[in-house]
Amino acid sequence: MTVRNAFLALVSIFTISAAFGQETVTLPANPANPRAGRVLALREVVRISDVQGGFYFKGPSRIQTVPDGGLLVADEDELLRFDAAGKFVVNMYRPGQGPGELRQITDCLVRGAEVLAFQAQPMKCVVSGLDGKFLREIKPDAPVSRLLGRYGDRLLMAANSAIPFDKIKKPEGDILDIVWTLKLMSVEGAVEATTMTYPTKWFAKRLPGAFIANNLTFLLCAPLEGGLAAVTNEDVYSIQIADPAKNARLLTIRRDYRRAKYEIVR
Numbered sequence: 001m002t003v004r005n006a007f008l009a010l011v012s013i014f015t016i017s018a019a020f021g022q023e024t025v026t027l028p029a030n031p032a033n034p035r036a037g038r039v040l041a042l043r044e045v046v047r048i049s050d051v052q053g054g055f056y057f058k059g060p061s062r063i064q065t066v067p068d069g070g071l072l073v074a075d076e077d078e079l080l081r082f083d084a085a086g087k088f089v090v091n092m093y094r095p096g097q098g099p100g101e102l103r104q105i106t107d108c109l110v111r112g113a114e115v116l117a118f119q120a121q122p123m124k125c126v127v128s129g130l131d132g133k134f135l136r137e138i139k140p141d142a143p144v145s146r147l148l149g150r151y152g153d154r155l156l157m158a159a160n161s162a163i164p165f166d167k168i169k170k171p172e173g174d175i176l177d178i179v180w181t182l183k184l185m186s187v188e189g190a191v192e193a194t195t196m197t198y199p200t201k202w203f204a205k206r207l208p209g210a211f212i213a214n215n216l217t218f219l220l221c222a223p224l225e226g227g228l229a230a231v232t233n234e235d236v237y238s239i240q241i242a243d244p245a246k247n248a249r250l251l252t253i254r255r256d257y258r259r260a261k262y263e264i265v266r
Contacts, residue, residue, distance in 0.1 A: 022251065025251065029255065058078075059076050062107060067112075069083070070083040074108050081130070093105070100126055102126060104121075106118050106147065109147055110130075116147065123140055124140075140189050145158065151227070151245075156183075156229060157183040163178065168205065173205030176203075178202050180198045180219045194245075196242055198219055200217045216235070227244075236254075237257060238254050240253075
């Protein structure tokens with residue numbers, strides 16, 4: 001199948017789904033086309049390391065590309081920008097609780113010539129220029145806990161339900177459902193909730209005078225063009241194509257495949 005034919009087929013699927021409701025497409029474990037591309041080869045473009053006096057990372061997490069070919073990296077209490085050659089440019093993180101200051105970064109996003117750094121507690125979004133200069137703050141007018149990406153002239157957000165600690169009964173811990181709701185937020189902070197919810201699994205356990213909890217499954221979301229978004233929240237090959245603004249689930253893409261054996265290599 002050519003790239004053009006594949007694109008037309010995908011457009012047709014979206015059109016049918018929009019007309020008749022949610023459809024499910026199951027991809028075969030072994031594709032009919034022997035040249036079907038399932039694996040992308042990685043090619044190193046630039047390396048940032050602490051070798052020979054380079055840059056040292058503590059725990060890098062959120063990584064975003066910058067229009068000039070560089071990178072934006074959230075590293076614990078730092079928000080670091082590097083140029084296309086991997087050279088450090090600026091640390092955009094300002095610790096504190098005042099305007100333009102952060103206690104921790106939940107998500108970050110490059111939006112044109114602006115960098116958005118979102119923190120869930122206390123809830124706010126700090127907007128800076130690519131040079132690191134503080135521009136403004138966005139204060140959401142309703143609870144949100146994740147910044148997922150751009151959505152036209154708005155931002156795609158998500159809010160999670162509270163951890164139901166009262167449901168932890170077993171001494172060895174319990175598996176809990178944490179439900180995420182997609183929301184749309186304007187650049188002024190006006191939040192509009194959708195009806196689209198996605199449950200994830202958490203493991204939680206009681207300790208003397210405390211609790212521990214961690215994710216078993218995650219909400220992953222990638223905004224697409226045309227007001228669509230790709231969403232997954234399970235530990236299986238299942239991706240939903242949704243239209244958050246219309247509260248519509250258009251398509252579910254699944255694939256039958258054997259689970260890969262999980263090994264820890266030391």
